[in-house]
Amino acid sequence: MTSSFQESLSEESQFYVEILENMYHSNHIVNIPSGEKVSLSKSYLWLVVRGVIKIQTLTLDGELSILGLVSRDEVFGQPLSISNPYEAYALGNCDLLPISLIEIEQNPTLSISIFNALRKTYQQTEMLLSIKAIRGMEDRIKSLFLFLAERYGRDYKDGIVIDIRLTHQEIANLLTTTRVTVTRIMSGLKESKFLILERSKYVLKKHSTI
Amino acid sequence: MTSSFQESLSEESQFYVEILENMYHSNHIVNIPSGEKVSLSKSYLWLVVRGVIKIQTLTLDGELSILGLVSRDEVFGQPLSISNPYEAYALGNCDLLPISLIEIEQNPTLSISIFNALRKTYQQTEMLLSIKAIRGMEDRIKSLFLFLAERYGRDYKDGIVIDIRLTHQEIANLLTTTRVTVTRIMSGLKESKFLILERSKYVLKKHSTI
Numbered sequence: 292m293t294s295s296f297q298e299s300l301s302e303e304s305q306f307y308v309e310i311l312e313n314m315y316h317s318n319h320i321v322n323i324p325s326g327e328k329v330s331l332s333k334s335y336l337w338l339v340v341r342g343v344i345k346i347q348t349l350t351l352d353g354e355l356s357i358l359g360l361v362s363r364d365e366v367f368g369q370p371l372s373i374s375n376p377y378e379a380y381a382l383g384n385c386d387l388l389p390i391s392l393i394e395i396e397q398n399p400t401l402s403i404s405i406f407n408a409l410r411k412t413y414q415q416t417e418m419l420l421s422i423k424a425i426r427g428m429e430d431r432i433k434s435l436f437l438f439l440a441e442r443y444g445r446d447y448k449d450g451i452v453i454d455i456r457l458t459h460q461e462i463a464n465l466l467t468t469t470r471v472t473v474t475r476i477m478s479g480l481k482e483s484k485f486l487i488l489e490r491s492k493y494v495l496k497k498h499s500t501i
Numbered sequence: 502m503t504s505s506f507q508e509s510l511s512e513e514s515q516f517y518v519e520i521l522e523n524m525y526h527s528n529h530i531v532n533i534p535s536g537e538k539v540s541l542s543k544s545y546l547w548l549v550v551r552g553v554i555k556i557q558t559l560t561l562d563g564e565l566s567i568l569g570l571v572s573r574d575e576v577f578g579q580p581l582s583i584s585n586p587y588e589a590y591a592l593g594n595c596d597l598l599p600i601s602l603i604e605i606e607q608n609p610t611l612s613i614s615i616f617n618a619l620r621k622t623y624q625q626t627e628m629l630l631s632i633k634a635i636r637g638m639e640d641r642i643k644s645l646f647l648f649l650a651e652r653y654g655r656d657y658k659d660g661i662v663i664d665i666r667l668t669h670q671e672i673a674n675l676l677t678t679t680r681v682t683v684t685r686i687m688s689g690l691k692e693s694k695f696l697i698l699e700r701s702k703y704v705l706k707k708h709s710t711i
Contacts, residue, residue, distance in 0.1 A: 348631055348634075350631065350634045350635045350636075351635055351640055351644060351711050352635055352636055352637060352640055354634065354635075354636060356630075356631060356634030358627050358630050358631060358634075359627070359630075370620065371620055371623055371624065371627070372624060372627055373624045373627070373628055374627055374628065374631050395613070395616065396613055399609030399612065399613075402609065402612045402613045402616055403605070403606055403609075403612045405616060406605065406612055406615060406616045406619065409616065409619050409620065409623065410580065410581055410619065412623065413581055413619065413622065413623050413626065414581065414582060414583045416623065416626050416627060416630065417568055417569070417581070417582055417583070417584055417626060418583055418584065419630060420566075420568050420569075420626065420629060420630055420633070421558055421560065421566060421568060421584050423630070423633050423677060424558075424560045424564065424566030424568075424674075424677050425560045425561055425562055425564075425677075426560075426562055426564060426677065427562060430561055430562055434561060464634075467633060467634050467635075467636065501561050
């Protein structure tokens with residue numbers, strides 16, 4: 292699951308991201324403070340320049356469900372979704388670029404860049420589906436942290452610190468379980484030193500596997 | 502969940518699909534017979550012209566998991582995925598168009614069309630995630646059938662016949678449960694006339710809801 296992820300962040304797609312960012316002056320970038328809701332429209336997408344956006348919906352049984360964690364160089368927005376409700380919140384401070392569908396259709400360079408950004412969004416959504424397919428909840432939570440470490444991790448002492456804060460409730464909403472179950476399993480993962488908490492950030496032991 | 506789905510199949514995206522299909526002569530279309538595996542490559546995507554493709558992977562606990570049901574005007578392929586393994590099989594007879602990444606980057610009209618095709622693929626994947634977020638397995642199975650009816654259904658007597666055949670094992674692999682559980686719940690859904698089986702196709706009662 293993990294080896295191919297880095298490959299997908301190819302130099303080629305980096306090139307298109309630079310095109311995207313150069314096309315816009317920095318004063319078009321919208322800052323969304325931590326915890327705030329992002330306003331959405333049927334006529335434009337948001338490109339994440341900095342930070343992580345949490346996409347959520349309500350299930351038919353009334354539970355909150357997180358459908359995606361969209362980060363740098365990825366897109367989200369109403370035009371991508373058929374979920375109802377479809378809501379986006381900033382997890383930490385975020386910078387976003389609005390990109391209208393009309394612009395995408397009129398500007399070939401932009402359309403290729405956005406195609407690549409959507410490929411990345413799709414990949415993380417597919418990976419969440421794959422993690423949700425794991426039956427055992429402890430393995431599901433471990434897989435989530437391995438995935439987060441790969442996406443948002445950076446070396447820190449003899450571990451990998453994860454630069455995204457998720458509450459136990461958010462982990463439960465991501466993995467279709469209860470907060471109580473997450474808290475119980477997370478305690479075990481801390482005891483076994485799979486994860487430690489340092490300055491309210493999770494640190495994963497290096498070379499951890501399931 | 503259901504009302505917005507039809508809207509997304511806009512006339513506009515239909516226009517781009519026609520562009521795509523006209524760009525290729527029909528002799529480039531590859532026919533994949535029912536049940537056969539589709540060959541994949543890092544350098545091209547497949548556009549589905551006819552039929553439904555099942556995308557599957559193995560979870561860390563060794564279970565088969567279905568990550569997507571990709572149908573007409575949608576794309577799939579190795580370049581979209583970071584799942585490993587990533588395998589594609591035809592559910593029924595399929596016609597597919599290969600589209601190379603190089604072509605997409607060189608041809609603006611193609612890139613917009615493929616962007617729209619990927620939007621549709623993304624929408625169905627997000628919807629599967631949303632269905633998997635439902636805790637109760639009976640409601641999860643009902644939601645799956647409402648979704649399938651909307652995507653693959655056509656009017657038939659006083660119901661909606663679903664033109665895609667899924668075994669109980671495939672439903673289990675889609676929803677992260679066991680075949681035994683699916684069989685038990687499906688028997689109940691047939692008894693309550695939520696679903697009937699006619700000539701080995703599922704027929705959903707019209708105006709069914711959860």
